[in-house]
Amino acid sequence: MTELLVGTRKGLFALVGEPGGKFDVAARAFAGEPVEYAMRDPRSGRLIASVTSAFYGPKLWYAEDPSGAWEQADGVALPEDGGAALERIWVIVAGESEGSLYAGGDPGVLFESGDGGATWELNHALWEHPTRESWQAGGGGLCLHSIVPWPGDPDRLALAISAAGVWLTEDGGETWRQGNKGLVARYVPEEAREGATALCVHRLHRARRRPERLFLQFHGGVYRSDDSGETWADIGAGLPSDFGFPMVLDPADPDSAYVIPLEADLDRVTPDGRVRVYETRDAGAGWAARGDGLPQQDAYLTVLRHAFDRAGDGETLELYFGATSGDVFGSGDAGASWFGAATRLPPVLSVTASR
């Protein structure tokens, strides 16, 4: 059985089912509230959810069961003398240490938990980084949306912030430096691109079996790094559009990546009314459309950055994505064919999958 945690504009939906068929709504939580992201910690089984009440502000919650009692996590706030308020928690990721979790949010902040998500602490080195004053927010705010641990090494971490680029640490977050060489910001004048820091990264992932390799969806461009994020090469040639948000990797194959192109930054819908996932199995040298079973006519969907995830890997890789239309699609065969997992949900903000 596969479980999908679908964060929507109107609550969290826990869907369960088997690849190939419609999934059932097993639970709904936080009715009426925007649920930005929810994940099940694969180590403990605990659920962690980010909920941004329009009235009462952003909170993190945890529970053992999606239909059970949710507890509010402590410590998810900025310093009272910092002159800023936490706007939103965008993503929650399991770390490499026992009980370790990370959460990224707006305004470009990282929180860490050592107890499985009950209590959190702000990463002060990033919060107090001397370049912070120059960071530029993207359309969704100054969002820290991607956190990629290094398998087996809790000291090494990469982050991505829109629009403040890629950040790297090798000392467990004591210090941070940028890793942006090679990223080209087409949205700034050519003479200003060298050394530009307003870098609108949309999503970042690490190849689990080759951790020095990272893939990145940019605001115009898809990139790969083979040196732990120090330098980047554009691998977007062959896609119908290199604009998009979400990305998924097959953990079993360091040459793999999946993206869902959108038409352009000013027209954020699936190109030509066709919904297609694109797959590379040669590290970006070529891309193949994977649309069998997906709507191929008059389908102008918007898929947000966290609305695409996977379960399993290799020959058992399952892929799932949701759209702001309220549709959720899945594939039980690594993208070769697709099925409708759910429809008529509220606008989908995020999807996470587990088996």
Next chain:
Amino acid sequence: MRVRGPLRQLAGGCSEHAIEGATVAELLRELERDNPAMGGWILDERGLVRRHINVFVNGERRGAEAAVDPADRIDVLPAISGGMTPR
């Protein structure tokens, strides 16, 4: 001071609170101190009333710096915020 909905739940089910203070902001800070679970729900980290929370003093919508008298009745309510498009 009266609170409703989730704020009431966070206050242990109590909707009415007798609080002393000279301004709306002082009352709200005191309310959060008396009810730690409510911390961060009405006031953000800067001490500002969250954008979509309204505070009424004797039925009139007022700001955080409004002066209050001991006999005043304060209501804390979610604002009418329909139609928002956060993204």
